Amino acid sequence: xxxxxxxxxxRDGALVVVExxxxxxxxxxxxxxxxQRALDEWTRCEPLLRDLEARLEGGEVEARPLPVGAEALxxxxxxxxxxxxxxxYLNHVVLVxxxxxxxxxxxxxxxxLVYQGGSGGLLGPRDPLPLPDPAFGLDFEGEIxxxxxxxxxxxxxxxxxxxxxxxxxxxxxxxxxxVPAELKKGFGFFVSKPATAFAPFAVTPDELGxxxxxxRAFLRLSCTYNGAVAGDLETGPEMHFSFFDLIAHVxxxxxxxxxxxxxxxxxxxxxxxxxxxxxxERRARETIAGGEPVTPYMRAGDVIRIEAFDxxxxxxxxxxxxxxxxxxxxSVTL
Amino acid sequence: xxxxxxxxxxRDGALVVVExxxxxxxxxxxxxxxxQRALDEWTRCEPLLRDLEARLEGGEVEARPLPVGAEALxxxxxxxxxxxxxxxYLNHVVLVxxxxxxxxxxxxxxxxLVYQGGSGGLLGPRDPLPLPDPAFGLDFEGEIxxxxxxxxxxxxxxxxxxxxxxxxxxxxxxxxxxVPAELKKGFGFFVSKPATAFAPFAVTPDELGxxxxxxRAFLRLSCTYNGAVAGDLETGPEMHFSFFDLIAHVxxxxxxxxxxxxxxxxxxxxxxxxxxxxxxERRARETIAGGEPVTPYMRAGDVIRIEAFDxxxxxxxxxxxxxxxxxxxxSVTL
Numbered sequence: 001x002x003x004x005x006x007x008x009x010x011r012d013g014a015l016v017v018v019e020x021x022x023x024x025x026x027x028x029x030x031x032x033x034x035x036q037r038a039l040d041e042w043t044r045c046e047p048l049l050r051d052l053e054a055r056l057e058g059g060e061v062e063a064r065p066l067p068v069g070a071e072a073l074x075x076x077x078x079x080x081x082x083x084x085x086x087x088x089y090l091n092h093v094v095l096v097x098x099x100x101x102x103x104x105x106x107x108x109x110x111x112x113l114v115y116q117g118g119s120g121g122l123l124g125p126r127d128p129l130p131l132p133d134p135a136f137g138l139d140f141e142g143e144i145x146x147x148x149x150x151x152x153x154x155x156x157x158x159x160x161x162x163x164x165x166x167x168x169x170x171x172x173x174x175x176x177x178x179v180p181a182e183l184k185k186g187f188g189f190f191v192s193k194p195a196t197a198f199a200p201f202a203v204t205p206d207e208l209g210x211x212x213x214x215x216r217a218f219l220r221l222s223c224t225y226n227g228a229v230a231g232d233l234e235t236g237p238e239m240h241f242s243f244f245d246l247i248a249h250v251x252x253x254x255x256x257x258x259x260x261x262x263x264x265x266x267x268x269x270x271x272x273x274x275x276x277x278x279x280x281e282r283r284a285r286e287t288i289a290g291g292e293p294v295t296p297y298m299r300a301g302d303v304i305r306i307e308a309f310d311x312x313x314x315x316x317x318x319x320x321x322x323x324x325x326x327x328x329x330x331s332v333t334l
Numbered sequence: 335x336x337x338x339x340x341x342x343x344x345r346d347g348a349l350v351v352v353e354x355x356x357x358x359x360x361x362x363x364x365x366x367x368x369x370q371r372a373l374d375e376w377t378r379c380e381p382l383l384r385d386l387e388a389r390l391e392g393g394e395v396e397a398r399p400l401p402v403g404a405e406a407l408x409x410x411x412x413x414x415x416x417x418x419x420x421x422x423y424l425n426h427v428v429l430v431x432x433x434x435x436x437x438x439x440x441x442x443x444x445x446x447l448v449y450q451g452g453s454g455g456l457l458g459p460r461d462p463l464p465l466p467d468p469a470f471g472l473d474f475e476g477e478i479x480x481x482x483x484x485x486x487x488x489x490x491x492x493x494x495x496x497x498x499x500x501x502x503x504x505x506x507x508x509x510x511x512x513v514p515a516e517l518k519k520g521f522g523f524f525v526s527k528p529a530t531a532f533a534p535f536a537v538t539p540d541e542l543g544x545x546x547x548x549x550r551a552f553l554r555l556s557c558t559y560n561g562a563v564a565g566d567l568e569t570g571p572e573m574h575f576s577f578f579d580l581i582a583h584v585x586x587x588x589x590x591x592x593x594x595x596x597x598x599x600x601x602x603x604x605x606x607x608x609x610x611x612x613x614x615e616r617r618a619r620e621t622i623a624g625g626e627p628v629t630p631y632m633r634a635g636d637v638i639r640i641e642a643f644d645x646x647x648x649x650x651x652x653x654x655x656x657x658x659x660x661x662x663x664x665s666v667t668l
Contacts, residue, residue: 081454120415120591188522257454
């Protein structure tokens with residue numbers, strides 16, 4: 001099942017169910033006005049939403065065309081109670097630290113890196129990326145995320161599967177130029193992380209079939225930067241910590257509420273020919289190879305497109321729909 | 335005006351207006367079911383809530399007794415879209431760093447320290463403080479916080495006043511024993527910060543009269559630890575960054591949504607006879623004076639009571655109501 005949120009005046013938008021062919025949708029307001037409300041009452045809502053999906057596929061409910069260009073589609077959760085982002089692809093951590101002459105953290109393979117991000121205002125798939133100052137060093141980051149149900153404190157990885165409700169695709173934007181000063185202060189990324197963007201569809205794990213297993217999504221992540229392929233990456237095999245591992249880590253000392261979004265961190269593959277899902281990693285590879293980065297960060301007018309695919313050939317499908325965002329200089333208000 | 339949230343089945347509880355004498359309340363469900371909803375529609379709701387308050391004081395609406403012991407009162411926002419905590423009392427930063435032989439950050443006086451905390455599950459004023467392992471080093475932290483309306487990106491300190499809706503009193507609990515390993519990882523406090531607790535009443539700035547000015551609350555913060563006064567502190571004069579300054583800082587690169595909670599950080603006074611609002615600061619003073627800390631962190635059965643007062647003598651009033659929490663060993667579920 002794939003769900004989406006129409007921008008519709010209300011802060012949380014309007015929940016819709018998307019048909020398999022992703023050309024039409026049905027309003028789900030009779031089940032729950034918003035995705036957050038559906039997550040709040042998942043036990044009641046999930047079967048009703050699945051029933052609505054079946055009736056949509058069967059032509060038994062009114063189907064409306066999905067808005068062209070997707071400007072009318074918001075992020076699945078326009079505001080979320082938490083956005084916690086991991087760094088589960090260790091290759092990325094190792095490369096970025098190597099480029100600056102630093103060792104990877106001692107507990108790299110046993111203790112997940114996570115940070116708490118801002119969650120009150122999230123961007124939709126076509127929202128512009130503001131660049132108030134070129135020195136901010138804007139970068140995209142393609143990653144898989146999950147939406148959780150209520151997670152009790154002390155949940156184990158073995159017990160985590162039942163708390164994972166939906167999968168998302170994110171562009172976890174970073175102002176790289178602001179990172180060093182923020183990290184030096186010791187309290188995290190705060191001002192170096194503007195609002196994160198999400199692809200339009202939130203997808204139940206069963207929708208991925210065998211491409212979802214062991215708390216990982218085995219998809220192809222495509223990042224196209226100004227029309228050129230920046231990365232065509234495998235999301236599954238190199239995700240060192242599964243979402244189950246990450247859930248256990250982030251619930252170690254507190255419970256999490258339904259609707260919490262948990263990210264994988266930038267997807268990264270050891271094989272350099274796969275490319276990258278963020279410019280920082282390309283710059284790290286350039287620095288390791290030639291002493292300094294060559295690729296600049298994003299500039300006004302640049303366009304980043306991020307999509308994830310399952311299947312092959314004729315069964316290949318854009319699972320979450322596309323993120324496609326243009327960089328806008330100055331103080332665009334979002 | 336003082337607002338509170340009754341625990342009432344729903345995830346966001348039920349909004350009530352509290353009378354001045356803080357003995358009775360009136361249900362505000364006809365205006366907004368929850369405080370979050372009132373914040374979402376503040377322009378519509380504020381005058382209606384103030385009218386309800388006037389009718390409550392005038393005996394024109396049904397008044398109900400406030401629940402004794404306040405277990406039935408939740409935090410004003412049981413779940414919030416963001417919880418961002420500053421560290422605006424520089425004395426605290428200087429003392430804690432001095433105790434571990436470190437210099438204060440270079441930009442201490444010009445660049446606020448803030449971290450993004452978990453906001454999906456907040457504790458009420460009487461909720462137990464879980465201590466899964468004594469080595470976690472549980473500590474309380476008394477602080478003032480504010481609830482924001484929608485804050486556009488790039489808001490200035492001069493333009494911040496109109497975005498500040500309500501004041502709160504918080505116990506920003508920390509597992510001190512987990513802090514060093516987390517900070518060493520470089521991404522913030524994550525697992526070292528369990529759920530934050532709040533006093534029952536959310537208070538409009540005008541309710542404080544002259545005790546609210548220049549984006550600061552000029553109150554007396556009382557911290558009573560196992561029945562003994564740990565601190566009796568001034569919250570106003572030594573708050574280096576006002577809430578207006580903090581709003582400008584945290585909105586530098588992204589907008590904030592209505593209901594975002596922004597904290598002052600642990601209240602701290604230069605005058606040691608005032609005491610402390612957290613054990614870490616007492617331990618820092620002990621370390622500076624005698625080479626090592628003497629005071630242990632909290633243990634099972636310990637009780638911390640935090641209140642803030644305005645006025646003097648017979649006009650002295652507990653502005654936010656009291657936080658009073660007992661430490662419970664093991665895996666209490668919240």
